[in-house]
Amino acid sequence: MVKFRFIIFALVTGFLSGCQSVSPPVAFGPTPSARQLEWHETEYYAFICLSSATYRDVEWGYGDMDPDEFQPVNFNPQQWVEVVKAAGMKGMVITAKHHDGFCLWPSKLTDYSVASSSWRNGKGDIVGDLAKEAKRAGLKFGVYLSPWDRHDLRYGSSEYIDYFRGQLTELLTWYGPIFEVWQDGANGGDGYYGGLCEQRKVDNKTYYGWDVTDSLVRELQPMACIFSDGGPDTRWCGNESGYVGDPNWAIMDISGAMPGNANGNSLQNGNPDGNRWVPAEVDVSIRPGWFYHASEDDKVKSLDHLMKIYYESVGRGANLILNAPPTKEGLIHPIDSARLVEFGQALKREFSKPLSKSGIKKVEATNERGGSSKFSARHVLDGKKDTYWATDDSVQQASMTMTLKKPERLYAIRLREPIQLGQRIESFKVEALDGSDEWQTVAEGTTIGPRRILRLPDREALALRVTIGSSRACPLLSEVQLFLPPKE
Numbered sequence: 001m002v003k004f005r006f007i008i009f010a011l012v013t014g015f016l017s018g019c020q021s022v023s024p025p026v027a028f029g030p031t032p033s034a035r036q037l038e039w040h041e042t043e044y045y046a047f048i049c050l051s052s053a054t055y056r057d058v059e060w061g062y063g064d065m066d067p068d069e070f071q072p073v074n075f076n077p078q079q080w081v082e083v084v085k086a087a088g089m090k091g092m093v094i095t096a097k098h099h100d101g102f103c104l105w106p107s108k109l110t111d112y113s114v115a116s117s118s119w120r121n122g123k124g125d126i127v128g129d130l131a132k133e134a135k136r137a138g139l140k141f142g143v144y145l146s147p148w149d150r151h152d153l154r155y156g157s158s159e160y161i162d163y164f165r166g167q168l169t170e171l172l173t174w175y176g177p178i179f180e181v182w183q184d185g186a187n188g189g190d191g192y193y194g195g196l197c198e199q200r201k202v203d204n205k206t207y208y209g210w211d212v213t214d215s216l217v218r219e220l221q222p223m224a225c226i227f228s229d230g231g232p233d234t235r236w237c238g239n240e241s242g243y244v245g246d247p248n249w250a251i252m253d254i255s256g257a258m259p260g261n262a263n264g265n266s267l268q269n270g271n272p273d274g275n276r277w278v279p280a281e282v283d284v285s286i287r288p289g290w291f292y293h294a295s296e297d298d299k300v301k302s303l304d305h306l307m308k309i310y311y312e313s314v315g316r317g318a319n320l321i322l323n324a325p326p327t328k329e330g331l332i333h334p335i336d337s338a339r340l341v342e343f344g345q346a347l348k349r350e351f352s353k354p355l356s357k358s359g360i361k362k363v364e365a366t367n368e369r370g371g372s373s374k375f376s377a378r379h380v381l382d383g384k385k386d387t388y389w390a391t392d393d394s395v396q397q398a399s400m401t402m403t404l405k406k407p408e409r410l411y412a413i414r415l416r417e418p419i420q421l422g423q424r425i426e427s428f429k430v431e432a433l434d435g436s437d438e439w440q441t442v443a444e445g446t447t448i449g450p451r452r453i454l455r456l457p458d459r460e461a462l463a464l465r466v467t468i469g470s471s472r473a474c475p476l477l478s479e480v481q482l483f484l485p486p487k488e
């Protein structure tokens with residue numbers, strides 16, 4: 001009888017403890033907003049730089065081009081969109097107005113725009129046509145509006161700020177959903193300024209009144225991310241060469257930061273002690289310059305260079321905005337478009353052989369939060385961003401091991417943290433086990449964040465171990481995806 005009672009007791013308590021819910025980890029540090037989470041998904045998109053600089057063969061238009069010089073006679077937004085799609089990109093951002101002040105849309109607030117060109121009898125609208133075509137093709141659409149304006153006489157006065165906000169209002173209300181608003185930090189000085197041709201300096205800390213402008217963006221396009229050196233939604237990566245730092249924290253201290261001024265934060269690395277989620281965007285051109293110059297036709301970046309850029313931007317958890325500047329005629333040059341199509345194919349091929357869940361025999365971890373299956377390491381295989389492996393709060397170093405069904409050749413690995421709960425991991429390593437008993441380190445890194453993609457040395461492995469060396473709070477991983485070598 002005693003034995004029987006004990007069995008009942010054991011069954012009931014065992015059952016109850018199995019049902020006991022283990023509390024999920026609480027969010028750590030700053031976390032992304034809904035608009036930022038959506039932006040992270042956009043991952044890789046095009047920059048389209050077109051302005052008077054294209055027609056004057058310079059990098060910064062002075063602001064004195066006669067609007068009639070603007071003749072993109074073969075402008076075909078469909079061609080741009082097709083190239084962008086074939087490159088595997090998910091969106092595009094156009095220089096609606098660059099530093100030269102010339103507007104690619106028929107702004108009602110200035111005559112310095114496409115409406116004053118004889119191109120299409122003043123009825124042309126690059127921004128509008130592109131927005132429509134992007135929407136049709138399922139691409140996100142964003143706008144770059146240069147705060148610095150080398151054409152306008154009002155630049156430097158408070159009237160100019162009203163003008164700038166008025167232009168932003170047109171762009172954010174005329175052309176449908178906008179996913180990103182690009183605020184450039186450049187404030188060069190000299191310009192045409194209504195014919196005065198002089199130097200103008202503004203104090204960019206006080207002149208633009210960014211708080212008011214940012215509230216306007218929020219009001220008109222609540223899902224648009226604002227990009228600048230100071231966020232508030234996404235930050236410049238600190239260089240125009242195509243990489244973000246390692247570590248790359250999607251966090252910075254935005255107090256006092258603004259376009260042109262990161263206020264002491266490292267743009268390349270972010271700032272883990274910061275107060276806001278502000279992930280990095282890597283902006284780089286497929287050519288040396290941002291605008292089309294025939295002299296650079298033989299300097300279009302190689303496929304290998306673009307792949308390196310991809311691994312050092314997207315692969316380090318940043319977004320990548322890759323510039324493809326149209327020619328004077330309004331087309332993406334055949335050398336650039338061929339390279340972009342090739343790059344799109346190379347990216348598809350690169351990740352064409354993910355090791356499926358069925359190729360994995362077992363997954364074990366040194367610690368699983370509360371011993372609960374809800375936080376077991378198996379969740380790194382389920383392809384979901386809201387399920388994850390978690391450890392107990394007291395554990396900041398841990399390993400998870402995947403044993404494969406048969407030895408597989410390694411190629412690449414992608415890891416993700418569930419960033420809705422903040423960014424935590426500071427260092428990790430990946431080891432592989434082949435026939436022998438010795439684990440070999442095949443990759444190492446610092447931060448992971450929304451994604452970390454690393455190439456692995458070409459060798460066979462029967463098991464793979466991911467060790468979190470240090471983490472600012474209990475580590476969480478929502479994905480460990482292994483890729484096998486693509487077909488030759």
Ligand code: FUL
Pocket residue numbers: 059060184185186283290
């Ligand atoms: C820079 C600008 O000065 C370049 O002309 C270009 O627009 C690039 C994207 O940002 O700061």
